[in-house]
Amino acid sequence: MGKYILKRLFSILVIFFIASVIIFSLVRLAPGDVAASIAGGGKTTQATLEAIRAKYHLNDPVVVQYGVWMKGILKGDWGTSFQMHTPVLVLITSRIGLTFQLILMGFVIGILVSLPLGIVSAVKQGTYTDHVISVLTTITAACPAYFIGMLCMLLFAYRLGWFPVYGSGRGIWENFYYLFLPSLSIGLGMVAMNAKNLRSAMISAHESNYILTARAKGLSNKRIILYHTLKNAVVPYLTISGLEMASMLGSTSIIERTFSISGIGSLLVDAVAKNDYPVVQGITLVIVVLVLLINLAVDVLNALMDPRIRIR
Amino acid sequence: MAEKPQKILRINDLSVDFRSEDGHVHAVRNVNLYVRQGKTLGIVGESGCGKSVTVRSILWLHNIKETKVKGEILFTKRSGEQVDIAQMSLAELQQIRGNEISMIFQDPMTSLNPVVKVGVQVAEALEKHQKLGRREAKERTIELFRKVGIRSAARRFDQYPHEFSGGMQQRIMIAMALACNPSILLADEPTTALDVTIQAQVLKSIKELQAQTGMAIIFITHNLGVVAHLCDDVTVMYAGQVVEYATTRDLFAAPLHPYTQALLKTIPRLGMEQKKLEVIEGMPPSLKKEITGCAFAPRCTQCMEKCKTQAPSVRISADGSRMVRCHAAQI
Amino acid sequence: MNRTKRKKSDVLRRLWKDYKLACVATVVLGLIILLVILSPVIAPYDPAAMDLAHRLEGSSPAHWLGTDSQGRDILSRLLTGGYTALLGPLCVVGIGLAAGVPLGLISGYTNGRADNMIMRVCDVILSFPAMLLALITVSIFGRGIRNTVVILGFFYIPTIARMVRSNVIVQKEQAYVEACRAIGFSAPYIMVRHILPNCFSTIIVQATLCMGYALLDISAMSFLGLGVQEPQADWGKLLADGKNIIMTNPILAVSSGIIIMITIICINLMGEALDAYFDPRRKKV
Numbered sequence: 001m002g003k004y005i006l007k008r009l010f011s012i013l014v015i016f017f018i019a020s021v022i023i024f025s026l027v028r029l030a031p032g033d034v035a036a037s038i039a040g041g042g043k044t045t046q047a048t049l050e051a052i053r054a055k056y057h058l059n060d061p062v063v064v065q066y067g068v069w070m071k072g073i074l075k076g077d078w079g080t081s082f083q084m085h086t087p088v089l090v091l092i093t094s095r096i097g098l099t100f101q102l103i104l105m106g107f108v109i110g111i112l113v114s115l116p117l118g119i120v121s122a123v124k125q126g127t128y129t130d131h132v133i134s135v136l137t138t139i140t141a142a143c144p145a146y147f148i149g150m151l152c153m154l155l156f157a158y159r160l161g162w163f164p165v166y167g168s169g170r171g172i173w174e175n176f177y178y179l180f181l182p183s184l185s186i187g188l189g190m191v192a193m194n195a196k197n198l199r200s201a202m203i204s205a206h207e208s209n210y211i212l213t214a215r216a217k218g219l220s221n222k223r224i225i226l227y228h229t230l231k232n233a234v235v236p237y238l239t240i241s242g243l244e245m246a247s248m249l250g251s252t253s254i255i256e257r258t259f260s261i262s263g264i265g266s267l268l269v270d271a272v273a274k275n276d277y278p279v280v281q282g283i284t285l286v287i288v289v290l291v292l293l294i295n296l297a298v299d300v301l302n303a304l305m306d307p308r309i310r311i312r
Numbered sequence: 313m314a315e316k317p318q319k320i321l322r323i324n325d326l327s328v329d330f331r332s333e334d335g336h337v338h339a340v341r342n343v344n345l346y347v348r349q350g351k352t353l354g355i356v357g358e359s360g361c362g363k364s365v366t367v368r369s370i371l372w373l374h375n376i377k378e379t380k381v382k383g384e385i386l387f388t389k390r391s392g393e394q395v396d397i398a399q400m401s402l403a404e405l406q407q408i409r410g411n412e413i414s415m416i417f418q419d420p421m422t423s424l425n426p427v428v429k430v431g432v433q434v435a436e437a438l439e440k441h442q443k444l445g446r447r448e449a450k451e452r453t454i455e456l457f458r459k460v461g462i463r464s465a466a467r468r469f470d471q472y473p474h475e476f477s478g479g480m481q482q483r484i485m486i487a488m489a490l491a492c493n494p495s496i497l498l499a500d501e502p503t504t505a506l507d508v509t510i511q512a513q514v515l516k517s518i519k520e521l522q523a524q525t526g527m528a529i530i531f532i533t534h535n536l537g538v539v540a541h542l543c544d545d546v547t548v549m550y551a552g553q554v555v556e557y558a559t560t561r562d563l564f565a566a567p568l569h570p571y572t573q574a575l576l577k578t579i580p581r582l583g584m585e586q587k588k589l590e591v592i593e594g595m596p597p598s599l600k601k602e603i604t605g606c607a608f609a610p611r612c613t614q615c616m617e618k619c620k621t622q623a624p625s626v627r628i629s630a631d632g633s634r635m636v637r638c639h640a641a642q643i
Numbered sequence: 644m645n646r647t648k649r650k651k652s653d654v655l656r657r658l659w660k661d662y663k664l665a666c667v668a669t670v671v672l673g674l675i676i677l678l679v680i681l682s683p684v685i686a687p688y689d690p691a692a693m694d695l696a697h698r699l700e701g702s703s704p705a706h707w708l709g710t711d712s713q714g715r716d717i718l719s720r721l722l723t724g725g726y727t728a729l730l731g732p733l734c735v736v737g738i739g740l741a742a743g744v745p746l747g748l749i750s751g752y753t754n755g756r757a758d759n760m761i762m763r764v765c766d767v768i769l770s771f772p773a774m775l776l777a778l779i780t781v782s783i784f785g786r787g788i789r790n791t792v793v794i795l796g797f798f799y800i801p802t803i804a805r806m807v808r809s810n811v812i813v814q815k816e817q818a819y820v821e822a823c824r825a826i827g828f829s830a831p832y833i834m835v836r837h838i839l840p841n842c843f844s845t846i847i848v849q850a851t852l853c854m855g856y857a858l859l860d861i862s863a864m865s866f867l868g869l870g871v872q873e874p875q876a877d878w879g880k881l882l883a884d885g886k887n888i889i890m891t892n893p894i895l896a897v898s899s900g901i902i903i904m905i906t907i908i909c910i911n912l913m914g915e916a917l918d919a920y921f922d923p924r925r926k927k928v
Contacts (some may be wrong), residue, residue: 015767026783066797123598134803138915142907144879146866147900150886154893209422215489216371216417217437218409221402231427250772254863258886269867285778291770307472 001303008299012292019288022075023281024066073285077149079278081271088282092264099256099263102179102186103248109187110194111241117191118198118264123225125203133195141192145251149258151183156181166260182259186251192242197240201233208232235306242298246291306307317349317558318388318527321413321496326383328365328374334378337599339365341552341563343383344626347545351526352522352529354543355537356575360596362552363532367498370530371409372397387413391497396555414489415498419505420481423539426475431457431469434488441492456530461517479510483517490521496528503538515542540564548572551597551607561563568634568641570612606639614640653793665916672909675902679725691874699892709894711884717895721902724876727865728906729793732857736798736850739803744747744846746800747807748834751808752815765801773798773860781869788861788877791870795860806849810842844921851914855907862903880905 053059060068063184072078078088121133140148157165163181205211206229214224260266264283271279303309328340340362347353351578355363370385385397389412396566397405409415417423424434434456435449444452455467460483473481482502489497499518503511519542522529531543539560547562548556548571556569567573570593578590595613597603606612609619611636616639624639634643659666678685683742687707694714701709708717750758768776773795780794813819815838823833862869862879866886880901885896 015770018767026779102437119925129421138908138911139904141856142904142911144900144903145362145867145883146863146886147882147896147903150882150889150896150900154889154896204494209417209419210425210867212373213415213417213423213485213488215373215927216409217440218406220406221437223440228428232425234429244394246770246776247772250774250778251863253774253778254866257867272778273868275782282780284775285854287775288771291772295770308426308474 004303005300005308008296012296016288016292020070020285021066022068023142023284023288025062072143078282078285079280081276082106083271083274083276083279085113088278091267091279092282092286093291095262095264095267097172098175098179098261099265101175102183102255102261102263103245103252105176105183106186106190106248107180107241109183110190110244114191114194117195119225119230120231121203122199122206123194123201124201137192138193140188143189144191145185146254148188149182149255150292151187152181153259157268181263182255182261185258186248186255187250190241190248193244193283194237194240198233198237201236202229205229205232208241231305235309238298238301238305242294245294249287317351319346320347320382320388322386322532323366323370323463324384324386326366326369326385327381328362328369329512331380332600335600338602339552340369343549343552343554345547345554345557347528347530349495349528350522350526350540351544352531354539355530355532355545355549356534356539357549358547358596360536360599361549363549363624364500366549367500367530367532370479370496370498371413371415372400372405373415387496391593407441407576410437410489410494411492412494413492413498414492415500416482416485416489416502419502420485420502421473421476421505421513423485424481426473428472430473430476430484431471434484435490437491452484452491453487456491457484460484460485460487460490460521461513477510478506479514482506482510482514486514486517486521487622490527492527493525494527495521496530498510499529499531501532501534504533504535511538518535518542536575548575551603551608552599553637554635555608555637559633568615568636568643569608569638572606574611574613616640630631648913662916662920664912668717668909668916670911672906672913675725675906675909676729678722678810679729679799682719682725686716686722688716688719690715690719690723690876692716699888700890702894708898709892711892711895712888714859720876720877720881721898724878724881724899725902727875727877728858728862728872728879728903731788731861732854735796735799735857735861736853738793738904739799739853740846740850742797743800743803744807744830744839747804748811748839750804751811752830752834752838754812754815758808761804765805768798768801769805772862777860777864778867778869786869786872788865788871788875789818791864795857795864799857803846803849806845807842810845811838814838814841828860844917847913848918848921851910851917855910855914858903858907858910 013107022202036295076089078092080087081091085092117133118139121130124130153165158165164178166179206225211224211228219228251264252263253269255261256263256266257269264286267279268283270276299309321497323343323345324342326337326343326345330337330339343366345353345360355367357363365374369381370387372381374381379552383398383400385407386394387397388394391407395404397408400408424430431450431453435444436445438449438452439446442449454465454469457468460467462480462483468476473484475485483512485502492548497518502518503514515538518529521527531538531564533539543560545557545559547554548563548569550571556563556567556572558568563572564576567576573592574592578592580589589627592611594617597607597610604623605621606619606624607614609615612619619639620640624637626635627641627643629643630634636643657666665735690716694710696714698707698714699710699711699712700706703709706716708719711717711720725835746761750761776798777791777794780797781790783792784794811834819837820833823837828837857925861870862877862882865879866883868880868883882896882903885893885899889896
């Protein structure tokens with residue numbers, strides 16, 4: 001098992017390296033003069049541009065530039081935001097906690113809803129309940145997360161006043177209250193895919209020979225479904241959940257915008273709008289690492305659940 | 313003459329229909345069977361003749377939505393109580409399955425749950441039926457593993473099915489089946505998927521275990537050699553019906569039904585003169601339609617006119633030890 | 644002559660019997676498309692026409708869905724907004740198919756070093772949310788609906804390539820491929836003329852589902868202000884506008900959200916029906 005984790009860590013490092021190269025080169029790919037874009041596109045003198053070129057080593061070979069940049073990253077110097085003149089790292093660390101909490105809450109809600117739905121619709125395959133669940137998931141799948149967010153905001157926050165309309169509170173505990181609606185919108189977005197996936201995984205697991213054996217042993221239906229069948233169906237379910245969580249990192253930008261939450265998602269959108277490259281680079285790097293870690297966690301969990309994976 | 317052991321399982325007039333896209337498949341038609349305590353009954357027949365379906369009915373392992381079952385399945389429990397499995401509730405069935413009657417299946421690789429430790433798969437039967445605690449069940453399981461011939465039993469408890477060879481996997485299944493000392497073991501072609509040498513070992517184990525526990529066995533196979541080796545009595549099935557029943561000795565010495573006779577002729581023998589193998593011409597009939605007359609008539613070498621129109625009735629010998637369903641056979 | 648007539652209505656009747664939902668979905672979607680295409684004719688007002696005197700009005704006989712914060716008629720904007728919302732996914736999926744199918748074919752057929760490389764790259768791209776990649780790339784290359792569509796299309800290529808590739812790998816094992824090779828057909832010929840037609844069913848299903856996702860993504864980009872720009876209308880952008888005025892006039896938000904949802908539901912239902920139709924386990928009569 002340990003060997004498996006090490007192997008995965010190694011490939012993560014490789015991918016991280018490749019991704020960092022891409023992120024680094026993205027800024028250089030922007031049309032126009034790099035120094036000018038860094039300067040912010042206002043009126044600049046030749047001297048300013050030269051100063052910028054010296055500071056960012058733009059006259060050196062590309063490999064050197066990358067080396068300098070990478071060294072800075074590892075040492076903790078992630079550059080400074082053009083717009084806000086604050087170190088990028090400071091900006092990120094002050095806001096990442098909120099995004100973390102939002103995504104975790106959304107993920108938990110997603111699992112809490114999709115797991116029973118998937119199991120029930122598999123067990124009651126073909127019945128009225130199954131069809132109702134299928135219709136619900138089709139509708140939810142078609143709903144943009146931000147639309148759900150807005151409806152929730154309209155109904156639960158504005159009209160009914162159960163939850164705050166926007167913003168975030170102070171501290172983690174208060175945030176559970178503030179972040180409930182946004183995490184609900186993000187979580188429900190993942191329910192459809194997951195529930196459908198779990199349903200078909202459970203159905204196909206249930207038709208296998210080992211379930212026949214389990215029945216022939218006289219085990220209770222509860223044990224057969226919740227232990228023998230579920231344990232087999234859970235691997236594809238976890239894999240999809242991991243992908244969903246990764247895609248949440250994408251939709252978090254939108255949800256944070258909708259609910260005016262200052263996490264790294266809304267920071268990213270603002271930075272993109274203002275061409276604030278250091279911030280964009282920094283956040284992208286963070287998200288890359290997060291995605292890789294999520295994938296690692298999913299792989300490890302899968303290996304725990306299905307022993308056959310460990311030998312691959 | 314010694315008193316024959318009691319019949320602990322009797323199947324009376326069993327019929328099983330499957331619902332399919334374009335009608336019903338009459339997989340099993342009016343089957344009568346019994347097995348005596350401590351004895352081995354073999355069921356032979358070609359693929360699709362209904363032997364698996366019949367035996368699975370004993371534990372009521374159908375897919376209820378698609379199957380219609382009629383008939384009686386009378387079983388005498390350890391307590392002496394006689395019950396009709398066909399009328400039982402799910403809870404009562406679950407009390408019998410794996411406990412009083414156990415079953416092992418054809419392909420051990422797919423019949424074991426790949427993500428659950430093999431020890432747990434055996435222990436859970438003990439925990440459920442004999443109400444043992446986790447540690448006790450584990451100890452008993454390790455004992456069982458040793459009994460069926462799995463070495464390093466304690467270490468093997470925590471391993472997974474894919475870490476075992478085919479023969480070992482089948483032994484695990486046997487351990488699982490025997491855990492609660494059932495009075496009947498149902499075996500659905502347990503050695504078909506194994507190498508010939510492993511087959512012999514597994515069969516030997518089964519025979520030894522039977523001698524130790526005194527359980528009855530119903531053994532499905534299409535291999536007549538296995539029947540000769542293992543079974544006391546034999547039932548021959550064709551197109552969902554029982555066509556002949558006899559003790560193994562009587563069946564091999566003097567088969568009565570043309571189908572049985574043809575089957576025995578197809579067995580190649582060492583030192584045979586002829587170059588070509590014997591076959592039975594034709595195909596078994598489709599079970600979707602009603603069959604008029606004898607089901608075997610189109611392929612029967614002794615077919616008479618009335619075989620095509622009149623279904624043969626069952627003839628039973630005086631002492632009840634032989635049965636045949638044929639117009640031509642003489643009991 | 645009578646015989647062919649009966650056949651057509653029979654086919655329709657069976658389609659209805661087996662795929663009721665999908666038939667309804669197709670009709671609804673067709674209606675929406677029709678309305679959008681006809682929008683220059685049937686829209687009561689010019690969608691860009693501002694009427695500052697009548698801002699943020701609710702539903703009225705003059706404006707069936709009311710007006711937005713700049714006095715523009717919501718109904719007209721909703722109708723014209725469909726252009727990008729419907730064409731966009733088509734272009735995105737088109738780009739994805741144009742590059743993804745050949746890549747998948749080659750990758751699956753060669754199965755060697757090239758395949759490995761391509762799949763590695765695809766895996767890396769796929770492990771990141773498309774939304775995110777699109778955001779970042781748009782920041783580099785500029786906003787606007789054209790860039791958004793191209794960039795999104797680019798990021799759909801790995802999904803399609805992967806799916807085609809796995810299909811090709813299955814097909815490669817079939818007997819007819821071996822027969823083709825024995826006759827001496829060249830690899831490209833086999834790939835295009837023989838294997839590709841067998842992949843059509845999976846491609847169609849996947850393409851349909853991708854269109855649903857593409858619509859979501861395009862709307863999301865417009866919602867963030869990175870896709871469609873003023874004064875053009877787009878359902879996603881309308882949703883963003885609607886969000887700002889949701890307290891005073893929720894009609895804009897709700898109506899644009901609902902139309903997005905209905906369109907995606909129809910697309911998904913059609914995709915699911917196609918999937919069920921092409922499923923080899925389905926008994927073909």
